[in-house]
Amino acid sequence: MNRRDTFKLASLSVMVLGLGTGWSRAAATFEVEKTDAEWQKLLTPASYDVLRHEGTERPFTSALLEEHRKGTFGCAGCDLPLFSSTTKFDSGTGWPSFFDHLPDAIGNKDDTSLAAQRTEVHCRRCGGHLGHVFDDGPAPTGLRYCMNGVALNFKAA
Numbered sequence: 315m316n317r318r319d320t321f322k323l324a325s326l327s328v329m330v331l332g333l334g335t336g337w338s339r340a341a342a343t344f345e346v347e348k349t350d351a352e353w354q355k356l357l358t359p360a361s362y363d364v365l366r367h368e369g370t371e372r373p374f375t376s377a378l379l380e381e382h383r384k385g386t387f388g389c390a391g392c393d394l395p396l397f398s399s400t401t402k403f404d405s406g407t408g409w410p411s412f413f414d415h416l417p418d419a420i421g422n423k424d425d426t427s428l429a430a431q432r433t434e435v436h437c438r439r440c441g442g443h444l445g446h447v448f449d450d451g452p453a454p455t456g457l458r459y460c461m462n463g464v465a466l467n468f469k470a471a
Contacts, residue, residue, distance in 0.1 A: 342441055344437075344438075344439060344440050344441040345392075345439045345440070346391070346392040346439050346440035347440075348440075350366070353365070353366050353391070356391070357390065357391065358464065360464040361390045361391070361464045361465060364442075364443055364444075364462045364464050364465045365389075365390060365391045365437075365440075365442035365443055365444075365464075365465050366391075366442065366443070367443075368434070368443040369443075369462075370462060371409070371462045371463060371464050372408075373407065373408025373409060374408040375408075375463070376409065376410060376462070376463025376464065377463065378410045378463040378466055378468060379404075379408070379409075379410055379463065381399075381402075381410075381468050382399075382402075383399065383468075383470045383471070384399050384400070384470065384471040385399050385468055385469050385470040385471045386398060386399065386416075386468070386469050386471070387399070387402070387410070387412070387461075387466045387467070387468050388466065388467050388468075388469065389437040389439065389440060389442055389444070389465070389466070389467070390442070390464065390465050390466055390467050391437060391440045391442040391465075392437060392439050392440035392442070393467065394419060394437055394438070394439040394440070395416050395419065395469075396415055396416055396419045396420060396437065396444070396466070397412040397414075397415055397416060397419075397459065397461070397466075398414075398416060399471075401413050401414045401415075403451075403452055405451070405458055405460065407458075407460055409445060409460045409461060409462060409463065410461050410463050410466065411451070411458050411459060411460050411461070412458075412459040412461065413451045413452050413453075413454070413455045413456075413457055413458065413459070414454075414455050414457065414459075415435075415459060418438065419437070419438060420435050420436065420437065420438055420444070420459075421435075421436050421437070421438040421441075422434055422435050422436065422447060423436070432446050432448070433446060433447045433448075434446055435447050435459060435461070442465060443462075443465065444459075444461050444462060444465045444466070445459065445460045445461040445462050445465065446459075446460050447459050447460070448460060
């Protein structure tokens with residue numbers, strides 16, 4: 315089984331089992347706070363599921379996989395700039411991937427929902443779930459920020 319098949323299987327498991335991390339966004343305080351109804355009105359159903367309920371989009375479905383222009387990837391929930399296009403790379407996993415984030419853009423927390431230790435990444439301004447970070451990325455950081463495309467927007471430079 316190659317890396318792509320492994321990630322497809324893992325994402326399918328997450329979708330089928332509906333596993334969560336047990337962390338409550340309601341218990342945290344963020345600069346941008348909205349009611350659940352306000353988030354639902356603001357976001358697409360797919361973005362709402364990922365950003366507000368830690369869902370996962372299907373791999374290889376994001377239009378942002380093929381986004382190669384210079385610009386900035388931001389939070390689809392609050393528009394905070396998160397990643398520069400200069401840090402984007404093709405990880406082969408089926409999700410937009412970056413080897414670094416912009417300063418003061420993200421927060422993270424431990425996630426043991428798949429019986430493995432992972433680090434969840436969220437927008438530091440609105441708390442929206444973005445994806446996970448792994449230590450198998452390219453130089454110079456060695457990190458792979460594996461993000462859900464529906465949790466991001468793109469603004470060309």
